[in-house]
Amino acid sequence: MNSLRERRTARPNPTSAPASDSPAEPSPGASSEAPRxxxxxVFLDVVDLFLPEGxxxxxxxxxxxxxxxVTSFVLFGVGVFFGCVMSLLGLYPASSLWVxxxxxxLLLLNPLLLRITGSVxxxxxxxxxxxxxxxxFQAFQDAGLEDPTLLWNxxxxxxxAFLVGPVFGFVFAGLVTLVTAGFYVLEVSGYPxxxxxxxxxxxxxxxxxxxxxxxxxxxxxxxxEGQTLKNLREAHNDLRKAHAALQASNQRIERILExxxxxxxxLDRSWRFTYVNPQAxxxxxxxxxxxxxxxxxxxxxxxxxEHILEQCWNAARHGRAGQLDVYYxxxxxxxxxxIYPYGEGVSVYLxxxxxxxxxxxxxxxxxxxxxxxxRLKSAFLTNMSHEIRTPLAGIIGxxxxxSREVEGEHREFAHLIDQSAQRxxxxxxxxxxxxxxxxxxxxxxxxxxxxxxxxxxxxxLLTPVAQERGLTLRVQADTxxxxxxxxxxxxxxxxxxxxxNALKFTEQGGVTVQVGGNPSTLWIxxxxxxxxxxxxxxxxxxxxxxxxxxxxxRSHEGSGLGLAITKRLVTQLRGTIDVESHxxxxxxxxxxxxxx
Numbered sequence: 001m002n003s004l005r006e007r008r009t010a011r012p013n014p015t016s017a018p019a020s021d022s023p024a025e026p027s028p029g030a031s032s033e034a035p036r037x038x039x040x041x042v043f044l045d046v047v048d049l050f051l052p053e054g055x056x057x058x059x060x061x062x063x064x065x066x067x068x069x070v071t072s073f074v075l076f077g078v079g080v081f082f083g084c085v086m087s088l089l090g091l092y093p094a095s096s097l098w099v100x101x102x103x104x105x106l107l108l109l110n111p112l113l114l115r116i117t118g119s120v121x122x123x124x125x126x127x128x129x130x131x132x133x134x135x136x137f138q139a140f141q142d143a144g145l146e147d148p149t150l151l152w153n154x155x156x157x158x159x160x161a162f163l164v165g166p167v168f169g170f171v172f173a174g175l176v177t178l179v180t181a182g183f184y185v186l187e188v189s190g191y192p193x194x195x196x197x198x199x200x201x202x203x204x205x206x207x208x209x210x211x212x213x214x215x216x217x218x219x220x221x222x223x224x225e226g227q228t229l230k231n232l233r234e235a236h237n238d239l240r241k242a243h244a245a246l247q248a249s250n251q252r253i254e255r256i257l258e259x260x261x262x263x264x265x266x267l268d269r270s271w272r273f274t275y276v277n278p279q280a281x282x283x284x285x286x287x288x289x290x291x292x293x294x295x296x297x298x299x300x301x302x303x304x305x306e307h308i309l310e311q312c313w314n315a316a317r318h319g320r321a322g323q324l325d326v327y328y329x330x331x332x333x334x335x336x337x338x339i340y341p342y343g344e345g346v347s348v349y350l351x352x353x354x355x356x357x358x359x360x361x362x363x364x365x366x367x368x369x370x371x372x373x374x375r376l377k378s379a380f381l382t383n384m385s386h387e388i389r390t391p392l393a394g395i396i397g398x399x400x401x402x403s404r405e406v407e408g409e410h411r412e413f414a415h416l417i418d419q420s421a422q423r424x425x426x427x428x429x430x431x432x433x434x435x436x437x438x439x440x441x442x443x444x445x446x447x448x449x450x451x452x453x454x455x456x457x458x459x460x461l462l463t464p465v466a467q468e469r470g471l472t473l474r475v476q477a478d479t480x481x482x483x484x485x486x487x488x489x490x491x492x493x494x495x496x497x498x499x500x501n502a503l504k505f506t507e508q509g510g511v512t513v514q515v516g517g518n519p520s521t522l523w524i525x526x527x528x529x530x531x532x533x534x535x536x537x538x539x540x541x542x543x544x545x546x547x548x549x550x551x552x553x554r555s556h557e558g559s560g561l562g563l564a565i566t567k568r569l570v571t572q573l574r575g576t577i578d579v580e581s582h583x584x585x586x587x588x589x590x591x592x593x594x595x596x
Contacts, residue, residue, distance in 0.1 A: 264349055367536050
């Protein structure tokens with residue numbers, strides 16, 4: 001995000017070549033250059049055989065190492081060549097020739113030392129010392145200061161500078177000067193040099209030495225001038241391509257930032273604007289020119305500015321993103337502000353969340369209203385329970401009295417009154433129970449309960465209903481231990497609802513209550529051979545006032561609250577309830593409770 005404004009105003013260099021992914025056009029000399037490049041590549045591969053393995057050398061050190069290898073063989077070849085010429089001409093004694101050949105052999109040990117040490121410094125230093133020693137010995141054994149071999153001292157400082165370093169170039173230049181001064185002292189003092197070579201031979205060797213020295217110096221110049229310039233050109237081309245790619249990348253990033261629908265701006269470490277996208281201009285009500293280089297405190301004033309500045313400080317100091325929702329009074333809008341740190345400041349995203357805040361406020365208001373209505377409903381049902389139950393109790397009592405005192409069809413009327421009143425009382429009790437469960441006022445009291453005994457008790461109470469419908473009602477135990485920590489009143493209501501429901505929807509066969517479990521869980525399974533539950537109604541099975549058959553033509557009576565109350569009671573006892581049903585085939589309801 002560094003100086004996005006500067007990137008935005010930057011323009012491509014008209015002199016730079018445009019970046020292109022298409023292959024470059026072959027130059028006219030490409031066909032002739034290819035074989036030459038291939039031959040040079042083979043030459044470098046041979047030289048690289050003497051270099052350390054594993055890629056330990058960088059580009060510059062590899063070039064120095066190659067120079068060391070090639071120079072060692074060149075100097076060895078020059079020494080052998082001159083030694084052979086001297087031997088053929090019979091100018092030097094055998095001892096001198098053997099010293100020259102021995103010195104050349106030492107030169108060939110430098111590539112081996114390079115491979116062992118993995119460094120050019122020591123072999124390069126020894127190469128220069130050996131070259132100076134051989135040159136000095138040759139001059140001392142022949143014509144002294146006038147010997148053509150001393151011309152090779154011109155190469156030594158070059159080699160020292162290229163192989164070891166520029167400082168060593170000056171060091172060996174000083175050593176060459178000292179050697180020359182030494183020969184001058186010997187010459188002046190009248191030391192009798194052997195002078196094996198005649199003036200004509202010396203002149204010939206002057207020409208040969210000057211030519212070969214010029215060739216070697218030219219080779220060094222080509223290696224370090226030509227190759228360095230080539231590397232610089234390649235680096236320049238790479239930098240130009242990288243610059244073009246960077247410009248293209250910056251333009252893409254800028255287009256992305258300019259196109260996003262959220263407001264975005266960047267701040268430096270002084271909390272001044274360095275970039276602002278069009279959406280941020282619209283949100284803040286300022287133009288980009290007015291915002292750039294302006295402190296953020298001048299735009300966000302008051303508490304809003306303090307909160308944003310505090311988050312910017314925290315993001316920059318701790319290196320982690322910050323987020324806050326603020327109300328911006330000048331625009332009367334809510335904004336979500338996300339702040340992200342980067343190397344030179346922070347980037348800030350602004351999202352207009354006014355509509356979301358309004359929607360959240362509506363949701364809160366609706367929730368409060370719903371909670372108030374639920375509270376009023378519970379209070380109404382609680383307050384009305386006495387007003388409704390008292391007259392119902394009177395109606396039931398009078399109907400019972402009438403059924404005992406009257407005869408004939410009047411007794412049947414009294415019996416119908418009693419049944420209707422009982423049905424209304426059951427519905428009222430179910431509604432009141434559901435209201436209490438929803439209000440959270442019902443507290444369970446856990447104690448050890450024999451579930452099998454409660455199942456038998458419920459079966460005893462509902463046996464008359466089963467006999468009246470011609471059904472069987474059985475209770476089975478699949479485990480000797482049927483105790484669990486439960487609320488006995490909750491368990492009784494659960495069993496009564498499940499067994500009563502099963503009897504109500506069973507026309508033939510019967511209902512079986514099974515009690516079983518393991519050391520940690522106890523389960524109750526109510527199995528009937530009734531009409532079954534349609535698959536499309538299964539998701540609504542435990543919803544209040546929902547029944548599979550509805551309307552005036554529904555096949556069975558009921559308020560649709562039994563299973564809803566059962567579900568809440570089971571949940572309050574930390575249990576689960578599952579239902580499997582088939583049409584035809586009946587229904588299996590399984591309730592599981594933890595034993596402890």
